[in-house]
Amino acid sequence: MKTWITGMLMTIAVGNAGSAVTPFTFAHISDTHMAVRQTKFDENLKNILKEISATTPQPAFVLHTGDITEMGSADEFNLYKENIKASAVPVYSTPGNHESRWADQSINRFAEMLGKPNISFVKNGVRFIGWNSAIWLEHHGAISGDTRRWIVGELKKDPPGTPAVLFTHQPPMYPDSTYQTGDVELWRDIAPYNVVLFANGHGHIFKNWIVNGVVCHMTKGAMNENGGYTLYEFTDSEMKVYDKLYGQDKKLVASIPLKRSPIGVTLKPVGAVADRTFEVRVTNTNGRVSKVEYAIDHHQRPGDSNWHAITAASAGTYRFTLPEAELVPGRHTLAVRAVEPDGSIWVNVIDLPVAQGNNPVRVFDAVTALQGPCAVDATSVYVGGWDGKLYSVDKAAMKKKWTFATRGAVIGAPAVSGSLVVFGSTDRSVYAVDTKTGKKVWAFPTTGPIQGHTAVSGGRVFVASGDHNLYCLDLKTGKKLWAYPMKMHAQARPAVVDGVVFVGAWDNTFYAINASTGTLNWSKRIGTSIFFSPAVSSPCVVDGKVITTAAIVPADKAAFHVLALDTETGETVWGHRMEEGSAAYASPTSDGRRVFLANLSGDLFALNLNDGSLAWKTKMGETTYDCRPTYTNRLVVCNNLFGGLRAYNAANGEPVFQYKTGAGLQFAWPTVDGTTIYQPSMDGTLTSVSGVSLTGTGEAG
Structure with a gap:
């Protein structure tokens, strides 16, 4: 047991209810997806803003809950700014995943063109709090610990019982799926406050659900058909919610009293928890x-089928x-x-x-989201946080040793070499920090956020920037040795082998660049559009082959999910097509005989290195996202999106070890040091699990 x-x-x-509410109305739009070549989306937004402005009584303002643009480009933001400038009603905006997923400048561009992504204000006795829930480079959302502290801090500014409206892009506590992490913790934090509405978008449909008295309302995408939006009317005693398709009558979908009688729910064990x-x-x-x-x-497996009745x-x-x-x-x-x-x-x-019985587990809680993988040396673990800090954590005690603060989120994997730990920040700089003291040794500025992972080889640092350059820096001094201009940015960790740097970018191109001179050896086009670029996959190089993955159009029967390219010529040596699932956001690793990778469906594959044929496949039972298995000591260690951590026998795919790190999303791949696994999570925890090994005979890796 x-x-x-x-x-x-x-x-x-x-x-x-606290202070008196003076009646007013506001409007809610979302998912405009402004795109220079999609004039229909631009027309929809113009029409909707004109209709809102002509509404009687005129709404006090409009909230836009993200996916403002399609790709986060400057041209798209400018198009949006032209529209809201012409609006007779002010518009307050928060980012969505389309402002970060493929954007070379990501949330930085939103801040520069529209202002701070987190906003708070009071209107007629109601507090409004909006924030950025988009995760750098990802589809999902997150409410990190530091964001929750800020939200509660804003709620505390008002008299007890003051009605509050929260708004962001990804839907919280969604009944049918999981769109973000941290919403359960947010509901705990806001329980003492009178939050009456959580406005959101992302799903492109009208949908209303109520959790703990809070109306969660998703509005229709403004880009869809002729577009839609939601109107909220506050009186001194209630809030009414109306959905409205452009050009049609509004429809009342909810009426919520500002003073309400909550149902109390408590949960506790009876007797011994065992x-x-x-x-x-x-x-x-x-x-x-x-x-x-x-x-x-329930967040890992949403839907009514996973709920079980309790008898009174x-x-x-x-x-x-x-x-x-x-x-x-x-x-x-x-x-x-x-x-x-x-x-x-x-x-x-x-x-x-x-x-956990036989495997000692230790956890460090940074409170802030930990998105990227960690690095280790003899005594410490290094991991970056959304709070802009690089954390040095003692390996034995899993306690903080020091932090180094930057001016942006640290989301990529650091690299350790000798007495230096090198990493990038979304503040657009690359840093080298002394591993013992946490003091800066050097910093190198670029003109784009560093959203990718850092590699060190031969006394040189290799890292890609949002300014579309792949940089090579001197490890000791930070001096730029060369910069190769790609057409878009990269987020993968470059592989540096035999004097060549291999990396894919969001321009549908995979590059092989001379590590000494920065000149191009060869390049290969992969994918039919930016959405199918090889930018996420951190390649591995073995036996004269560089392995990468790609998203493919299912109808393209000649396309492959996994590609092995000749390191000297870039010619395809072999390709592997999966029967189901996608390797779009997967990175490969190898033991010298097989290639290991996981797909979005949660299948772990081993392919034979010589020809790409399937050696074995096992179903992990949980989806993966940006996953890169780690091979060590005859084991393949893999993380899952919803907190899963697993190890398998590399010879046959048989499960060896399982652990659940919590409810936070995991985009970071596991780092293994000896028999200890280190796994960062978006819930702010860095979990250390020791003593993971393959027992018995088995096949040597």
């Missing part, structure tokens, strides 16, 4: 609850016992929800750790 450890308790409470029995108390229902249910890791033990009290099926060791969540007949839910989520 596993050992269960009790989690945190939480009671939902909502205050009464008995796996829990008690739920639901209070202040007034006959409003139709059912009570529980789910384990007495009035307002429910008990349930978790099934005998064992959970993977690690940090899980246990959620309960009370559901009203109209579908509104009142939810409570607690931590549910499952003890």
Whole structure:
């Protein structure tokens, strides 16, 4: 039997309305996807803003919840600025994933052209708080620990009970899918405050759901058909929500009192936690609850099918016992929800750790999101955070040794060489820091954010910038030795082997560049559009072949998911096409005989290096994103998007080890040092798991 450890308790409470609200209306648009060559999107936005301006009474302002542009280019932002400048109603904007996913300047460009991505203001007695939930270079969203602290700080500025509206791009607590990490923690943090609305976009449809009394409302994409938007009317006692298609009548979809009576939901273990029995108390229902249910890791497996009914033990009290099926060791969540007949839910989520027996686990919590992989040396682990800091963490104690602050997020993997740790920041600079003192040795400025991973080879630093250059710097001095101009930026870690630098970029091109001179050896076009570029895949080089992956159009039957290119000529040696799934955001690794990689569907592959044929495939059961397996000591170690950490026998794909690091999204690949695995997470944790090895005979790697 596993050992269960009790989690945190939480009671939902909502205050009464604070200062008086003066009636007003505001509008909500999203997903305009401005594109220079898509005149229809531009026309839709013009029409919608004109219609909003002509509404009686005229809305006080418009909120735009992101995906303003298609690719985050300066031309697209300028087109958007022309439209909002002509609007008779002011427009407040927050970024979406399309401002960061493929954009060479990413969120930096949003800040330069539209202002700070996080905004807060008060209108007629209602607090409005909007922020950037987009993850650098990713499709998903995140509400990091430092962002949550800022949100709570803004809520604290007002009298108790003041109504508040939150707005950002990715939807929170979404019933059918998981679009961002940190929303469960945010709901815990905002429980004492009178948040009445969470406005969002991303899904391009009208959708309304209510969680703990907070109306979560997704508005239709302005780009779709003739576009749509949402109107919110505040009176001194309630908020009404109207969805509206352009040119049609508005439709009332919700009416929420500003003073409301919350349903209380508490969750605690009964007796010893190891008995796996829990008690739920639901209070202040007034006959409003139709059912009570529980789910384990509900964010990883959203949807009603993963919720299980709980039988009432007495009035307002429910008990349930978790099934005998064992959970993977690690940090899980246990959620309960009370559901009203109209579908509104009142939810409570607690931590549910499952003890790990033979593998010591230590966790460092940076609080801020940790997006990129870490690096290690003899005594320390180095990892970058969204708060702009590089963290040095003691390997033995998993405690902070020092931090080095930059002026932008640190999202790429650092590289350690001797007494230096080298890394890039989205503040557009590359830094070299002394590993013992944390003091800056040198800094090299570029004109674009450093969103990719750093490589060091032969006393030289190789890193790509958002200014489209691949830079080669002297390791000791930071002096630029050369810069190769690509047509777009890269985010992968360059592979440097036998005097050649290999890297793919968002221009559909894979490059082989002379590491000494910075001249082009060869280049190869991969993919049919920017969306199918080889920019995410960090290549591996072995036996005269450079291995990379590509996104393909399914209808293109001649295209391959995995390519092995001749290192000298760039000619295709072999290609592998997967029967299902996509390797679009995967990076390969090799043991010298096989190539290992995972696809978006959560399948882990081993391909024979000589011809690309399938050696074995195993289903991990969880999706991956930006995944790069790590090969070490006859093991293939792989992370999954929703907190999974797994190790497999490299010879046959048999599972050896599993662990769950928590509910945070994982875009960083695992770093292995001996038998210890280090895994960063977007929930701010850096997890260390020791003693992971392949026992028994098995085939030598």
